[in-house]
Amino acid sequence: MAVEHRTRTAGEKEPRTREDGSRSGTRDGGPAGGGQWFGVLRSPLGCCAAGLLLAVLLLAAFGPLLWSGRAAAVDTGRLLQGPSGHHWMGTDNLGRDVFFRVLVATRLSVALALLATVLGVATGLVLGVAPALLGRRAGRAVTAVVNIAVAFPGLLLALFFAVVFGVGTQGAVLAIGFATAPGFARLTQTLVASVSERDFVCAARVAGVGRLRVLTRHVLPNIAEPLIVNATIGAGSALLAFSGLSFLGLGVQAPSYDWGRLLGEGLTGIYTHPAAALAPGAAVVIAGLAFNLTGEAVAKAVGIPTAHGIRLPPPVGKAAAGKAPVEPEAAAGPGTEPVLSVEGLRVSFPGPHGPVTPVRGLGLSVGRGESVGVVGESGSGKSLTALAVSGLVEHPGTVDADRLEFLGTSLRDGEKKTAATRQLLGTSLAMVFQDPMTSFNPTMRIGRQLSEVAEQHLGMNRRGAWARAVERLREVRIPAAERRAAQYPHEFSGGMRQRAMIALGLMGRPALIIADEPTTALDVTVQRQVLRLLERVRTADGVALLLISHDINVVAQTCERVLVMYAGRVVEELPSDRLLTAARHPYTRALIATVPHMESDLDRPLPVIPGRPVTPGQVPSGCAFAPRCPAARDRCHTDDPRLRVSEPGHRIACWYPHTGATVRPDEQLSDPTTEAGGRP
Numbered sequence: 001m002a003v004e005h006r007t008r009t010a011g012e013k014e015p016r017t018r019e020d021g022s023r024s025g026t027r028d029g030g031p032a033g034g035g036q037w038f039g040v041l042r043s044p045l046g047c048c049a050a051g052l053l054l055a056v057l058l059l060a061a062f063g064p065l066l067w068s069g070r071a072a073a074v075d076t077g078r079l080l081q082g083p084s085g086h087h088w089m090g091t092d093n094l095g096r097d098v099f100f101r102v103l104v105a106t107r108l109s110v111a112l113a114l115l116a117t118v119l120g121v122a123t124g125l126v127l128g129v130a131p132a133l134l135g136r137r138a139g140r141a142v143t144a145v146v147n148i149a150v151a152f153p154g155l156l157l158a159l160f161f162a163v164v165f166g167v168g169t170q171g172a173v174l175a176i177g178f179a180t181a182p183g184f185a186r187l188t189q190t191l192v193a194s195v196s197e198r199d200f201v202c203a204a205r206v207a208g209v210g211r212l213r214v215l216t217r218h219v220l221p222n223i224a225e226p227l228i229v230n231a232t233i234g235a236g237s238a239l240l241a242f243s244g245l246s247f248l249g250l251g252v253q254a255p256s257y258d259w260g261r262l263l264g265e266g267l268t269g270i271y272t273h274p275a276a277a278l279a280p281g282a283a284v285v286i287a288g289l290a291f292n293l294t295g296e297a298v299a300k301a302v303g304i305p306t307a308h309g310i311r312l313p314p315p316v317g318k319a320a321a322g323k324a325p326v327e328p329e330a331a332a333g334p335g336t337e338p339v340l341s342v343e344g345l346r347v348s349f350p351g352p353h354g355p356v357t358p359v360r361g362l363g364l365s366v367g368r369g370e371s372v373g374v375v376g377e378s379g380s381g382k383s384l385t386a387l388a389v390s391g392l393v394e395h396p397g398t399v400d401a402d403r404l405e406f407l408g409t410s411l412r413d414g415e416k417k418t419a420a421t422r423q424l425l426g427t428s429l430a431m432v433f434q435d436p437m438t439s440f441n442p443t444m445r446i447g448r449q450l451s452e453v454a455e456q457h458l459g460m461n462r463r464g465a466w467a468r469a470v471e472r473l474r475e476v477r478i479p480a481a482e483r484r485a486a487q488y489p490h491e492f493s494g495g496m497r498q499r500a501m502i503a504l505g506l507m508g509r510p511a512l513i514i515a516d517e518p519t520t521a522l523d524v525t526v527q528r529q530v531l532r533l534l535e536r537v538r539t540a541d542g543v544a545l546l547l548i549s550h551d552i553n554v555v556a557q558t559c560e561r562v563l564v565m566y567a568g569r570v571v572e573e574l575p576s577d578r579l580l581t582a583a584r585h586p587y588t589r590a591l592i593a594t595v596p597h598m599e600s601d602l603d604r605p606l607p608v609i610p611g612r613p614v615t616p617g618q619v620p621s622g623c624a625f626a627p628r629c630p631a632a633r634d635r636c637h638t639d640d641p642r643l644r645v646s647e648p649g650h651r652i653a654c655w656y657p658h659t660g661a662t663v664r665p666d667e668q669l670s671d672p673t674t675e676a677g678g679r680p
């Protein structure tokens with residue numbers, strides 16, 4: 001099966017997957033394969049880039065050694081002469097050979113440009129990662145400073161800093177370094193933000209890995225390629241900028257000289273003796289081109305669009321504007337001590353017309369060792385609920401709850417997470433994400449990613465943690481676990497990656513596994529294996545399971561209890577073995593009726609739920625499902641029904657629930673006014 005991929009970040013290549021899920025091309029997120037480099041090197045772009053760069057570097061290394069004497073030799077008999085057999089590019093006002101001076105100036109020009117680039121990249125990197133490391137407020141302040149700095153043209157900034165740091169080589173290096181830093185910082189911030197939302201980073205955060213470690217181990221390796229490419233291209237720009245400053249007399253000072261200074265000297269006699277200005281000018285262009293083409297060639301080899309088109313994942317937010325009434329709901333009780341207890345959970349995001357609240361006062365409870373399924377159409381708030389519980393809702397999203405307790409510890413937003421809370425989450429809560437391809441850091445070996453959790457939270461040494469990782473992989477039936485632990489994620493098939501993800505969750509001592517659409521990206525056979533594995537883990541280790549799925553069949557087969565979500569709330573909750581026969585909410589019944597059965601009449605179109613799901617910013621007054629409900633009456637459009645217990649273990653939010661007969665396959669299409677068996 002071809003594994004489907006979400007849009008990749010600038011730090012990753014689009015991998016081609018084979019039947020077994022392994023890559024036919026390069027390692028995901030890792031360096032490009034040798035063939036790819038060789039291919040680029042043989043292309044006209046690669047040839048030119050390599051040739052030019054080699055020439056520039058050789059000149060920089062050997063030019064001063066070979067020709068310093070000839071470049072410094074004064075010939076008073078040949079002042080300001082044009083090109084001749086003796087002096088190919090003529091002489092300057094002291095009779096020195098311009099051609100050799102240009103060759104010798106290569107070292108200083110390139111070295112200073114590289115120095116300024118290193119300074120700019122280092123400063124930009126620090127500013128770029130700062131928002132991810134600092135708290136929300138300080139992070140925002142850094143972002144604002146970078147945004148303001150980026151708004152100024154680079155040259156203007158360079159001139160400003162040149163004045164601040166003073167005339168001379170050192171001042172020019174600082175000026176150009178700091179002038180290029182904001183652009184690089186902005187790029188880093190964007191790349192960090194694009195990777196921070198990826199599943200493997202979330203997994204590391206759920207596992208309690210600290211911010212700095214997440215950044216250095218999981219984020220930076222995945223954005224290194226575009227950063228290196230842009231730094232290479234940036235070196236070309238720095239060279240130009242440095243020549244500009246020296247040309248203006250703000251950079252390199254006599255008796256030293258770089259191309260900018262030579263250009264300035266040659267310019268005085270441009271009308272009588274143009275070669276003296278053209279030669280250093282051409283050198284600047286050629287060296288700049290060498291860096292730019294090298295950057296482009298590297299980008300081509302690793303498959304990254306350069307500054308002309310950084311690839312980013314689509315925005316996560318899709319919320320619409322509008323009101324978001326928040327109503328608390330009572331939590332369900334499975335009758336056992338709850339592992340997770342949530343009441344009145346609200347998740348909000350700022351919208352163009354005020355905040356929108358995709359999760360509007362949700363309540364749920366999961367008992368020890370219990371399996372609870374959450375179903376609902378796309379956009380009903382299932383994933384946000386999981387993220388909110390795990391503390392993974394990112395700014396500007398806000399999580400608010402009347403109660404949000406995990407193993408008796410409050411996780412409410414605003415209540416500062418202590419080290420103990422982080423430890424609790426890291427060892428006792430496991431997340432399994434939808435896309436097994438994105439759930440692991442592509443640049444780290446699977447075993448290392450697993451053992452990191454044991455080192456971090458169980459205080460195990462490297463060897464012990466690795467042994468535990470191998471043992472866990474074996475437990476989730478990864479064949480040849482020892483060998484597999486040393487492999488990278490791209491070497492695993494989709495099903496194996498998902499099992500490895502479950503093994504990752506088992507590295508601590510989880511009390512709850514939250515699995516968000518864990519089988520959506522897998523084929524039916526592998527899906528069954530993964531669900532069986534979750535079930536086995538749950539019963540063997542007494543781990544509770546919160547399984548999120550849009551597939552009511554999957555939930556009914558795997559879980560003991562089902563919560564049906566619509567428009568950010570639970571609208572019905574019942575034991576899954578009674579789903580087919582006792583569901584009473586029209587939405588639940590419609591969801592069930594849309595599932596094709598063996599007896600489904602293939603000549604008839606597959607049933608669908610009429611209308612469109614509610615967008616978070618436009619929740620209608622009254623019952624949110626009323627506009628799509630065949631049984632809706634006047635009251636449904638005005639009064640919002642609360643979740644009430646209809647019988648033990650069964651809760652429902654509906655003014656006119658169905659009597660609870662077995663769901664008919666075409667039920668959601670029927671006219672409620674002619675429905676036999678009726679509603680109260």
Ligand SMILES: Nc1ncnc2c1ncn2[C@@H]1O[C@H](COP(=O)(O)OP(=O)(O)OP(=O)(O)O)[C@@H](O)[C@H]1O
Nearest residue numbers: 316317318319349358377378379380381382383384
């Ligand atoms: N970062 C965000 N900013 C704004 N709105 C968001 C954000 N994340 C999610 N939403 C909105 O919240 C609503 C619920 O999203 P959520 O991902 O929880 O839905 P879901 O039920 O899990 O759907 P799916 O099955 O498609 O994943 C959606 O309408 C979505 O547009």
